[in-house]
Amino acid sequence: MFCEQCEQTASGNGCHQFGACGKSPEVNSIQDLTVYCLRGLAPVVIKARQLGITTHKADVFICETLFATMTNVNFNPKRFTTYLHQCLDLRESLKTQIQELSQGSIEWSKISNFEPDFNESLAEQGENANLHFLSQASDVDIFSLKLTVLYGVKGLASYTFHAYELGQEDTEIYHFIAQTLTDLDRNDLSLSEWVSIALKVGAMNLRAMELLDLGHTSSFGHPTPTPVPLNHIKGKAILVSGHDIKQLAHILEQTKDKGIIVYTHGELLPAHGYPKLKAKYPHLYGHYGTAWQNQTKDFAKFPGSIAVTTNCLMPPHDNYEDKLFTVGPVGYPNLNAFSTEDQVTPDYTPLIDKALALEGFTEESEYRQVLTGFAHNAVMTVADKVIDAVKEGKIRHFFLVGGCDGAKPGRTYYTEFVEKVPEDCVVLTLACGKFRFFDKNLGQIGDLPRLMDVGQCNDAYSAIQIALGLANAFNVEVNELPLSMIISWYEQKAVAVLLTLLHLGIKDIRLGPTLPAFISPNVFKLLSDTYNLQAITTPDRDLATCLA
Incomplete structure (x- = not known):
């Protein structure tokens, strides 16, 4: 077993015997086999699309199945066996349609002809597929970016699937996912080309989050505090x-x-x-x-x-x-x-x-509450109050403190950080990382609460729109705003969101509680030199730097 796709990998390097998340070696290998088969389906989808063959069912299937391989989504071997059968059925059906429209025979690559043996161990076949992928890692930095792209695409696929459930789609995203899965089999692309692909994952993820936001708001209205x-x-x-x-x-x-x-x-x-x-x-x-x-x-x-x-x-x-x-x-x-x-x-x-x-609750507990609903529409409707508060010196700085949560002790950093944010600063938060401090009473600045819950992890889109809206109102670039992003990551959606922020050129992001094991030192240095991406240190030190 080898898995390093989430933040909680063993010793920060990767899980080799059993997943820290609870994933067994068998499930990990079958997931690897599933991803390998999806990478074989992708070139067939691309060829079918070029010939005008409808690929929508395969497009959605790829997104759902990539989503299922993410951390903590599906540990059921039987479900993945079903996915493998569906993947092969879709692939061969598209091949038949392609052949009917083509002159002469089509030569498919080894990966697009691969047939798992369902009478033998799927886990062993998954191990072999993963070893084949690892054996291509002649350049550790390019391989690091390949993994970053793969995990980012998993996050992108999950948001795309959520948006699809709400009736929102963009065929360009489907096209990009298939092309990127195909590119993972290439060994002729340079480091800079893989950086470009990674940033394109971020661009596509921004679009996917926009669609999901549209799906939510058109179905259920714009969130209100x-x-x-x-x-x-x-x-x-x-x-x-x-x-x-x-x-x-x-x-x-x-x-x-x-x-x-x-x-x-x-x-x-x-x-x-x-x-x-x-x-x-x-x-x-x-x-x-x-x-x-x-x-x-x-x-x-x-x-x-x-x-x-x-x-x-x-x-x-x-x-x-x-x-x-x-x-x-x-x-x-x-x-x-x-x-x-x-x-x-x-x-x-x-x-x-x-x-x-079942009995249910037999008595009422003591009333407590928190506030939610500060999405981009709600915040921008009071933008004038926010702008006035900044101009009057009542708001000195904004901190976006959010992202994934997890069980590692180091995540107490985020609680301490928020507790130490000065009283003339506002904290925006989103995703499950907020549960480290969501019930803290930080008070208000005028009519504005100092702690604003922007929403789910996909509502990073709202946070981005708030930042862009404020930058426009102040007639400055986003990086010139009194805004610092303190991001916690755990799984592949967070990878996709981070790539989105980098695609937008946002700098000085602090990432923690530890850095991704799949990002090599040279790749991290490249990101640090370009975007000043840096690891968190201590709350006191990071606060002092942000407010300097």
């Missing part, structure tokens, strides 16, 4: 964890008028800011627990049933296994997994029946 209760109230209960707001909406619709209170968990906290959800579903009450890595203890204490939506995988656990339901490209063999394939609305009847059968 909203207090979210952190306590529980009496009644039957369902807890929904993950990222997928559309699936949360399905659950809310199917639980309407059934006497069930719906709580959110983790990255679904920002869902409370969407006005159409608030207005239509009063039984969407509050938020329970914190970030994804605390799910085991949060879920074990929850007395109702639990729905886990996309990109929020949880391992089986005795305290809640019989009341856990999953949706999207996730799931375990012994759990009730609903599929989002072909845009079919899942039937949550088993989840609802379990919630009604």
